[in-house]
Amino acid sequence: MIRRDWRFVNGLHYYYYQVHNGKVIGQAYNLANSIIWGAKIPISATEELILGQYIEMEYAKKAIEEYWNEKDRTLEVPSEHLLSTL
Numbered sequence: 043m044i045r046r047d048w049r050f051v052n053g054l055h056y057y058y059y060q061v062h063n064g065k066v067i068g069q070a071y072n073l074a075n076s077i078i079w080g081a082k083i084p085i086s087a088t089e090e091l092i093l094g095q096y097i098e099m100e101y102a103k104k105a106i107e108e109y110w111n112e113k114d115r116t117l118e119v120p121s122e123h124l125l126s127t128l
Contacts, residue, residue, distance in 0.1 A: 046110065048103065056099070058106050068106035070099055081105040 045061040054075070058068030071080050073095065079102035081093040093109060096102040 043114070046107075056103060058103070058110075067110065070102035070106060072099070083109060 046058060046067065047061050049057045049059060051057060054072040056070040057066050058070070059066050066084060068081070068083050071082075072078070073080050077097065079096045079099045081096065081102040083091040083093065083106065085091055093102075093105045096105065
């Protein structure tokens with residue numbers, strides 16, 4: 043199992059990362075110094091998956107953790123052409 047942890051940057055950003063290599067795999071961030079928090083997952087260097095907007099930071103962090111927990115339990119098929127057409 044891949045070990046993950048949170049890194050506190052400042053009062054507005056938290057990064058979720060893989061402990062073994064330091065790769066950032068999620069970010070919880072405050073929207074414009076408001077009470078609203080966002081959660082996103084980096085897909086590539088130029089793409090992000092926005093998970094949503096949340097009323098508190100803990101909900102945004104939980105959404106990211108739940109995303110990766112579900113991803114750990116999901117079998118990914120690299121190509122739909124490998125699926126049976128029966």
